[in-house]
Amino acid sequence: MHQEQPPLETEPVAAGPRPVRCRLCGRPLTGAASRRSGLGPACDAKLHPAGPDIRTRRHEVEQDALPGF
Numbered sequence: 001m002h003q004e005q006p007p008l009e010t011e012p013v014a015a016g017p018r019p020v021r022c023r024l025c026g027r028p029l030t031g032a033a034s035r036r037s038g039l040g041p042a043c044d045a046k047l048h049p050a051g052p053d054i055r056t057r058r059h060e061v062e063q064d065a066l067p068g069f
């Protein structure tokens with residue numbers, strides 16, 4: 001008896017959108033905002049610290065005047 005077997009075609013690409021990983025720590029991102037920025041919420045907070053800390057550091061940074069202004 002000859003038994004036919006269907007050819008096994010293993011596709012490495014799984015169905016669905018590709019997982020976006022954080023470009024800083026490499027963790028898979030699940031949030032829409034994280035996927036857009038390419039950073040996890042924790043790493044995004046590291047690179048873009050928000051809060052009164054920015055205002056206090058503003059005194060340390062000298063802003064260059066625009067040339068011709």
Ligand SMILES: [Zn+2]
Nearest residue numbers: 022025040043
């Ligand atoms: Zn990260």
